[in-house]
Each structure stands twice: as C-alpha cells, then as structure tokens.
Amino acid sequence: MRAIEPADGRKPRASHIEAVDSRHVTQMMEQLQQGYIKSVAATAGLAVEIVPVDVYGYDVRLIRPPRDHMDEESAVLAQLKCTTQIVPDPSRESFSYQFTKRQYFDHLVKPRKYPKAILIVMTAPTRQADWTEVTHDGLWTRRSCFWVSLEGVHADPSVKKPSVRIPTRNRVDANALANILDKIDRGEPLND
Template sequence: MMEQLQEGYVASVAATAGCTMEAVNKDYWGADVQLIRPPRTALEEECMVFAQLKSTTLTLPSAGKEYFSYQFSKRKYFDHMVKPRKHQKAILIVMTVSPRQADWTEVSHDGLVTRRSCYWAYLEGLKVDPDVQKPTVRIPTRNLLDAHSLTRILDKIDRGESLHE
C-alpha cells in the first residue's frame, strides 16, 4: 500500500511539473519509474530521469535537521543508485509515511492532502564499504520533491549539469 501511495504522490508532482511518470516494469536497472518532460518543440529532445522509489515508516523528518537517514534493504538497490551513468541519470525518492495507514491522507471539499512527503537524493559516485549489505544514506530535508524541484532536476540534466548540490 505504501508503494501505491508513493506512486500517486510522484505522479501528481510529475503532472504538476508538466511531466509524465512511466512505470518501469522490469527491475533491471534499479529504477521503478521514469519521469519524462516532453520536448518544447518537435525538433527538441525530451528530458528524463530514472527514479527508485522507497518508503519508510521509521522516521519523521524535521525541517530543523539537515537530513534524515534511510537504510536500503538490499545492497543491489544502493549499487544501482551510486553507479556512474553516462546518459540516463537516476535519483532516489524516499517517502516517509505514518505507520498508521488511516493517517496517510485526508480528504475535504478543498481537496486531497497526502500526509508526509517525498524527498529526493542523487547518490551517483557515493562510496560505502563493499562489505556493508544494507547501506544507509543521508537524505537532505531541503530536497522535498515537488513540481519546482523536479523541474530544477530536469533542467540540470538537460543542460548536462551535475545533480550534486
């Protein structure tokens, strides 16, 4: 159920940013979805980024802290995020959710509110001891995933700039 909630969140953010979210049906590359921004004209190229989606009930990020920790359940998921990529870049998107499923959303006449948020991290090039089977990474709390941040990510990719802050 957490996966469905996160997919809905990311799809909503993508739509607001003028992008599509396409599911990756085979997990060969450690990516769950592709976020794709269409080209501005027929002669230009679309811009896209892979995203690995993870959810956790173990943390409640605080805006007063610079980061929170996320531990991968398997080394291979981490390895897919840190490997150097020439073309298609990849980000990790972590959603923090309440352990109580009934608290995930709230509906009123004003709309649907999703409780808690998604955060993104760019991990390419990160090194961790090869013996660590469940690596832990820091997710910056300033990296809230919203339409503005997704647009900024895709703009940097489009210009060939690094996603490292």
C-alpha cells in the same frame, strides 16, 4: 498490533504499521508513493512511466516533453522507497535512510551518462488510515517525498545495507522535478 502471516507464506515486511490489511501493506505503500509522484509530476507537466520489471533497480521514469519539436525530451529514472520509520525534522539538514539490500544502493551510485537516476524516499505515518485525508479543499497526503542523487557515492563493499543522508531541503515538488531535469539538460551534476 501483531502482523498476520500472508497467505503466500511470506512474512509481512512492515509489521510495525497499523495496516488495513497487513498482507498487502507493501503494495499499498508502493501505490501511495506512485500516486504522490504521479500527482507532482502532472503538476510539473511531466509524464510518469512505471517500470514494470525491477531488473535495474528503478521504479519510474519521469519524462518532460521537448520544449519544441526539434528538441529531445528530458528524463530521469527514480528508485522509489517508502518508509514509516522516519519522520524528517525540517530544522535539521538531512535524515538517514538505510537500504534493505545492497543492490538497491549499487544501482544508484554508478556513474551514468543518460538517463541520470535519483532515489526518492517517501515518509508515511505508521497508521495506514492516516496516509491521506480528503477535505473540500482537496486531497492531502501525509508526509512527503525527498530526493537525492547518489551518483559517485562510496560505501565500504562489506556493508550489506548502506545508509545514506537525504537533505530535508530536497522535497519532491513540481519545482524540484523541473530543476532536476533542467540540470540534466545543462549537463550539471545532480548531487550538488
């Protein structure tokens, strides 16, 4: 497949993807990962706020309502990334993800009091038409999202595009999101 030049003059970011329309594939990848996160968060009883302006490197805020009216809500910020170039092997402990810009990494590694922040990486098939499948049993999203906390992780300052290891056991599902927020409520580190 050969990518076409978008009308606005920008080069398509994902020329290796068999896209429905390569001019908009990056936006479609964003929609796919937001849909996944919103669905899983709904299952966990969480609200999802899309961060409309990417100033601080976060795309969504996941919020759990207070358990009683005198408690505070719990929240975690997440930077969302979607890639078609990784197929995590569940028999391996982790997979590698490389940031496209140093600043995305830097936002996630700094120590934070509250709210904490995580990286969520979604892996998707290279053929856009295979991203989802609808059957009588439901909507199936191909591949998964994985999360990691990078707080306190160090990379040599000269590295422009740092790579990080993401544990394959850290799939994003309703239990994982609840556990992340439970740890935040207890003041425990997320990167254990």
